[in-house]
Amino acid sequence: ILNVEQSPQSLHVQEGDSTNFTCSFPSSNFYALHWYRWETAKSPEALFVMTLNGDEKKKGRISATLNTKEGYSYLYIKGSQPEDSATYLCAFTPSSNTGKLIFGQGTTLQVKP
């Protein structure tokens, strides 16, 4: 069974705080790791797709790193803003089935003004 674990499940921070959360996935059988941002009543929006060990990607104040050897990815948000409040999903693609995304349960971030 291929499991994707995200932690923490939820997070409350103050505006201006920097924060990070973790996605753990099977280190063997790796093909790709996706991060999505999902605001309430909207559709999940792709943030990053990473395929190489040591990959680092950045989009504005949000960045992500990837360690395929140990099976984890970190998502960082610098200087959180209320509009960053959302659920952040990671999804793993195994090399045995490169058409499939296996999602974690998500980390729900609430940024207080």
Next chain:
Amino acid sequence: ETGVTQTPRHLVMGMTNKKSLKCEQHLGHNAMYWYKQSAKKPLELMFVYSLEERVENNSVPSRFSPECPNSSHLFLHLHTLQPEDSALYLCASSQGYSRANQPQHFGDGTRLSIL
């Protein structure tokens, strides 16, 4: 026009009803997906179509019947559903199946409630 459009946004139906969910993508993608999200569970893949052929059926009960008449449209036909089928159903598309180095693009979902 948004990339992936789902209708209806909300649906309430009885267990004996027949209804359909519709998904349309305007991105020129070749692969389309149905996902289910139940309360407090991760997004769960149900079906995948690539170039209008079903390539993945994730042990989904036969009361859910997908249809992909062309690469832009995807339907999920519902019949004799159970209360535990109440969930958010999301449609997604991507450039190609087996190209997981490309992101999937999601619709807003249909919130389904079974009475």
